[in-house]
Each structure stands twice: as C-alpha cells, then as structure tokens.
Amino acid sequence: MHELRPMDAVAALYSDRDRELAQAIVASLSHAVFERDEVKPAGPIKRAMANGSYRILQWTTRTGTGRDETGGEAPRFSNSLLKRSRHPYARSLLTSSRNETESLVEGGDPMNGPYMMLVPEIRKNCSLWDRLLLDSVQGRDVQARFVWETRATYEAARSRLERDEPVRLKAVAAGTGLSMILAYDKLVREGFNPELITTSITDREPHTIDKANCLLSKLDSTRERMRSVDAGYGIAAVTEDIFPRLGEGSVATGPRYDVVTAIGILEYFQGFSYSTTEQKLKIEPPIESTTAQDLAARLDDMTTERASLIVNTYMDDASTRILELFGKRFDYRNRENLRSLLASVNFGSARLAGSGNIYDVETYEKNCPSGDGAAPTANLGMDPSHPS
Numbered sequence: 001m002h003e004l005r006p007m008d009a010v011a012a013l014y015s016d017r018d019r020e021l022a023q024a025i026v027a028s029l030s031h032a033v034f035e036r037d038e039v040k041p042a043g044p045i046k047r048a049m050a051n052g053s054y055r056i057l058q059w060t061t062r063t064g065t066g067r068d069e070t071g072g073e074a075p076r077f078s079n080s081l082l083k084r085s086r087h088p089y090a091r092s093l094l095t096s097s098r099n100e101t102e103s104l105v106e107g108g109d110p111m112n113g114p115y116m117m118l119v120p121e122i123r124k125n126c127s128l129w130d131r132l133l134l135d136s137v138q139g140r141d142v143q144a145r146f147v148w149e150t151r152a153t154y155e156a157a158r159s160r161l162e163r164d165e166p167v168r169l170k171a172v173a174a175g176t177g178l179s180m181i182l183a184y185d186k187l188v189r190e191g192f193n194p195e196l197i198t199t200s201i202t203d204r205e206p207h208t209i210d211k212a213n214c215l216l217s218k219l220d221s222t223r224e225r226m227r228s229v230d231a232g233y234g235i236a237a238v239t240e241d242i243f244p245r246l247g248e249g250s251v252a253t254g255p256r257y258d259v260v261t262a263i264g265i266l267e268y269f270q271g272f273s274y275s276t277t278e279q280k281l282k283i284e285p286p287i288e289s290t291t292a293q294d295l296a297a298r299l300d301d302m303t304t305e306r307a308s309l310i311v312n313t314y315m316d317d318a319s320t321r322i323l324e325l326f327g328k329r330f331d332y333r334n335r336e337n338l339r340s341l342l343a344s345v346n347f348g349s350a351r352l353a354g355s356g357n358i359y360d361v362e363t364y365e366k367n368c369p370s371g372d373g374a375a376p377t378a379n380l381g382m383d384p385s386h387p388s
Contacts, residue, residue, distance in 0.1 A: 005125045006116035006134055007088050013112070014176065014211040022218045025119070030182050032118040033151065039118070039144040041356035042137040050137040050318040054325075056081070061325050077326050085129040089113055093326045111175060114142040138319035141356040146179055148354035148361035149263050149310055153183040156259045156308040156363060157197070161187065166196040166233075170257040170302065173265040177201030177212040177237055180261065181222065184235055188221040195233045200257070202240035212237035242298055243290055256304045262295075263361070266333060267314035269295050272341035273331040275316060277324050292331070292341055300345035306366055309347055313338055313360040320358060335360055 004012070009025050012018045042050070061079045082090040092110040114134045116122050126135070133139065153169065160167040171180040184199050201212050216222040216237060227234030242265075269292040270276070270285070278285040299309055314320075316332050324330070333341075339350065348367030352360065 006113045009116045009122050010112045014214050019218045028119045033147050039147050042140045054318045054322050075327050087129045089133045114139040115146050141358040144356050145359040150179040150182050152310045152353040152363045161192045168257040169199045169259045171201045172262045174201050175208045185221040198233050199235040201237040204241040206239045209237050209239045258304050259308045261310040263312050267330045272337045273333045275332045277329040296345045309364045315358050317358050
C-alpha cells in the first residue's frame with residue numbers, strides 16, 4: 001500500500017480483483033478504527049478555511065440543467081476549480097446520478113474516500129485535492145463518525161455475545177456497509193461463535209449492494225459466511241428500501257434485530273429539527289410523504305424489545321453549507337431534537353459515542369417496560385420543532 005492513494009484504495013476494495021490488497025486495506029483500516037487513538041474533529045484553523053472555501057465556491061459555482069442516467073432532467077452544477085481537480089468526490093458534487101437523488105449526498109465510492117484517510121500508509125500518499133476534499137471539516141467528521149459508528153456497533157454486539165446470546169445486526173441505508181463489515185470481521189476474528197451472529201447490510205441502491213457483496217466475497221472472515229437474507233447465521237448484503245411500497249410487505253412483519261445502525265439517513269427527513277436548508281435559503285420546503293417520525297417508527301418496528309440503535313445528529317456548519325451550494329438539502333438535528341424524536345418510539349437512554357463539529361453519534365437503548373413493545377402514546381405525532 002506504499003503508493004496507494006485514497007480513491008485507489010476504494011477502487012481496490014470494490015473491484016473484482018486485488019483480493020489480497022483488499023484484505024490488507026481492511027486489516028489496516030480495522031487497526032486504525034479499533035486500536036488507534038480517537039479521531040479528532042477539525043480545529044479552528046481548518047474551520048476558518050472551510051468558511052473561506054464556502055465563499056470562494058459560492059462565487060464560482062454556476063447552476064444549469066442536464067440529463068440524468070435515466071434520461072430525465074436533473075440539475076447540473078459547474079465549477080472550474082472542482083472540474084480542474086478531476087477528483088471523484090468533486091465529480092459527485094457536480095452531478096447527481098438521478099433526478100430523485102439530486103438533493104442527497106450519494107454513497108458509494110466517493111463517500112468511502114474519507115475513510116481511507118484513517119490509514120496512515122494511505123494518508124501519506126494523498127494529493128492536495130485529497131486533503132482539501134476528503135480531509136475537510138466535513139471529511140474529518142465523516143471519518144470520526146465512521147469510527148464511532150463501527151466501535152459502537154462492535155461493542156453492542158460483543159456485550160451480547162459475551163453472555164452467549166445470539167445477536168442480529170442490521171445496517172439501514174448503509175451504502176457499501178463498510179462499517180458493519182469491519183465490526184463483523186473483528187467479532188469473528190476474536191473467536192466469537194459465528195453461528196450466534198446474523199448480520200444484514202441493506203441499501204436501496206443495487207450498485208452499492210453489489211459493491212458490498214464484492215468485498216464480502218474477498219474477506220476470509222465473511223467469504224464462507226455470506227448468506228441469503230432468509231437463511232440462518234452469517235452476513236448478507238441485500239437491496240432494500242426501508243419504506244416498502246404498498247403490497248410489498250412491511251418491516252413490522254420481518255425479522256427483528258438487536259443492533260441497528262441508521263447513520264447518515266435521518267438528515268433527509270422532515271421534523272424534529274432546529275433548522276432546515278429550506279428555512280435558511282428562504283425557499284418553500286417540499287411536501288414529503290414520509291417524515292423523520294415515520295423513519296423512527298420503522299426503526300422501532302425492526303428492533304427487539306431491548307435493542308440498541310446507533311444514529312447521528314447533523315448540525316449546521318460551513319462545510320454543510322458548501323454541500324447546499326450543490327443542491328443538497330438537509331434537516332439539521334441536534335442531540336435534543338434526536339432525543340425528542342426517538343423518545344416517541346420507545347428509545348430511551350442514550351450513550352454518546354463521539355461528538356464532532358457536524359456529527360454526534362449516539363447509541364439509544366430500546367425501553368419497553370411493559371414487555372409488549374408498544375410505543376408510548378405521549379409525543380406521538382407531535383413535533384416540538386414545528387408547533388401547531
């Protein structure tokens with residue numbers, strides 16, 4: 001890995017070749033996540049640079065329209081500085097793969113780039129653009145969030161396995177599922193009985209799930225334990241929309257999980273927020289068919305009575321305003337907003353895994369004192385950030 005740059009490492013993980021290299025990258029990344037010191041969020045100097053970058057990009061970015069991969073109209077953004085970089089992350093900012101995802105920060109290869117910055121052997125090969133785009137205020141927080149999520153997932157599963165209890169884990173809207181793969185890999189390598197561990201990685205985008213399965217097929221800890229979604233123990237990556245269409249079944253009727261991660265998804269759902277992109281830009285918010293409370297109810301449906309739920313906040317910062325320049329839309333939610341939202345669907349006490357400039361990661365514990373899994377009636381349907 002002595003000459004490997006971050007996006008080269010991502011390509012090696014999710015290509016059909018380079019099995020030994022992929023295993024070496026995962027081993028180094030696992031060591032960085034579990035053995036190294038805590039990742040520190042960006043400090044005052046980098047934050048000041050983010051404010052300056054925001055102003056420069058605000059002056060130099062132009063908006064137009066183009067065609068997405070389905071042939072439909074989608075916004076297109078142009079910026080000569082970013083275009084000149086020829087960096088995959090910059091390209092992901094300037095284009096959306098489909099009109100329906102134009103407001104989202106899409107997962108896949110570009111979003112795995114910041115994770116590679118955690119590996120010292122890869123980090124030292126970075127170019128200037130790697131450091132500007134993958135190690136920005138947002139990029140550093142993405143790295144920290146990844147570490148906190150992975151450690152929290154591992155610890156929640158380990159606590160059950162140490163009592164010889166089976167554990168079911170699920171990553172919701174997980175992209176390529178790298179965090180969950182690292183947690184599963186470490187549990188198996190530490191000698192916990194793999195027949196007690198059932199793991200599902202889900203995302204609505206088939207191409208990201210294909211990449212997850214490609215990586216799973218390369219690792220010694222996962223290759224022989226890949227399973228279909230309805231089989232017994234093991235690990236599976238499957239395409240799934242958390243909100244099934246009418247007639248396609250319900251999450252409530254599916255299997256329930258002891259540890260669920262829902263990272264990087266709540267910021268796209270309305271309600272229980274202290275601000276939104278639309279409020280800041282003084283534009284009319286879209287009418288959404290699903291809300292943050294709908295998502296919270298889904299998470300309640302899919303979890304067991306004493307489950308752990310790992311989620312993140314999303315806070316306003318110059319780095320997030322940069323993303324808004326390129327059509328991304330967010331609901332800004334702090335820990336108090338998150339606590340109010342999850343209290344309405346059975347999740348009580350929370351443990352802080354880590355806190356950054358943009359993201360906090362917390363583990364919420366399911367609290368069903370009646371033992372029947374029924375949600376408390378207080379707060380249901382009420383949003384303190386949007387009083388009636």
